[in-house]
Amino acid sequence: MKSRNMGRTRSRAAIVVAAAASVAAGAALLPVASASAATTRSAVPTVDQQTRATFQRLADAVLTDRTDALVDGGQGDRDRKEPLTNGFSGAVRLSAALARSEGAALSSLETRKDRLAALGEKYSKADTAVTLGNTRLQGATAKVEVTETTTLTYEKVRGDEPATTGFQAHHELTFTAGARGDWQLTGIRNTDVAAGVAVNQPSAAARVATVAAADDTMPNAPRAATTRPAPANVKKLTGGAFDYKAMATYAEKYWSTYNPDYPNFNGHGAGGDCTNFVSQSLKAGGWKHAPGYVYDYTKWFGNAEIQSDSFVGVNEWSWFAQNSKRTTSLANVYQLDVGDVLQMDFERDGSKDHTMIVTYRDAQGVPYLTYHSANTYRRSLTSIIASEPNAWYYAYRT
DSSP states (O other), X not given: OXXXXXXXXXXXXXXXXXXXXXXXXXXXXXXXXXXXXXXXXXSOXXXXXXXXXXXXXXXXXXXXXXXXXXXXXXXTSTTOOOOGGGGOOTTEEEOHHHHHHHHHHHHHHHHHHHHHHHTXXXXXXXXXXXXXXXEEEEXXXXXXXEEEEXXXXXOOSSSOOOSEEEEEEEEEEEEEEOTTSOEEEEEEXXXXXXXXXXXXXXXXXXXXXXXXXXXXXXXXXXXXXXXXXOOOOOOOOSSXXXXXXXXXXXHHHSSSXXXXXXXXXXTSTTXXXXXXXXXXXXXXXXXXXXXXXXXXXTOBOBOSSOBOHHHHOHHHHHHHHHXXXXXXXOSBGGXXXXXXXXXXXXXXXXXXXXXXXXXXXXXXXXXXXXXXXXXXXXXXXXHHHHHOTTSEEEEEEO
């Protein structure tokens, strides 16, 4: 992601069905208490199909509780139902420490929900589904990869909101085996490079700064204000050199998938696919290649075989965009329009971390952004700022 150098809609029964589908065909999903790790301290813990299914149920419950905390009338309201994780005890459960941590996370998300409501944004319902990937067993520890897919429906507060926002996020869950044959979920780590930009990611998520601050000799984009209302800065969407609708159409076509005509950089070390994805969208709307050396930030090109650093790197893209005069900086993020680009610096260290593209703007002037890592569709700028109020923002008119 940085420089290349770098109300719930599913029933509990539906969750069980989804969990069972992820294991081998015909495997029965046993009660939670039947999942086992070991019977004695000397025994080597194992993870059978039923245990994996129960791991999935618990992962689904944890992440669904987070999503429900954002829904109007869901978790966080006074008449809320108990968190789904309260139904887990015995052989597979949250550790006491993680239960406290998740309680704090839900409180943070409830506060975010209230903040969004005050800004005129609410969600009327949500759906979160979890699928399990690879499980690695090391001694008494199981590392489980999960993919979370969430869709939130916008409540029509202003009346011109899009129908939904959605995202995919990837996590690594750590389960630790006890001496009496029980498993405890002891850790949840977001493995997307842009940890913290998923809608339901708690604000206290750890940041990993892996790229040094940008070279001061490179062109430095000015930061954009995040206050409302923003000064008028009208963009002409038609009749110009670029097709902004085509940029948005491309981004919304591939937000949850990856175009095979380009490499997928998601999960690659300190990198990520966010800038690669935005560059593809800009190219779909008319940006032309500027061929040259890969490491020359004044050049920009990308295809299945080779990509310039400016095509895939956050900071390098910014340097090229400014040097080439293909973009101008906007004074305020709420001036962004379809086809414009927003970048974020989570650590406020001068090295940008994340790149997104605007694919919708409502009549009230709120931009909605689509991006990779974590793959997200039409997330409102209001929601992003509410989640990351301390980040630095950079807005580019394309």
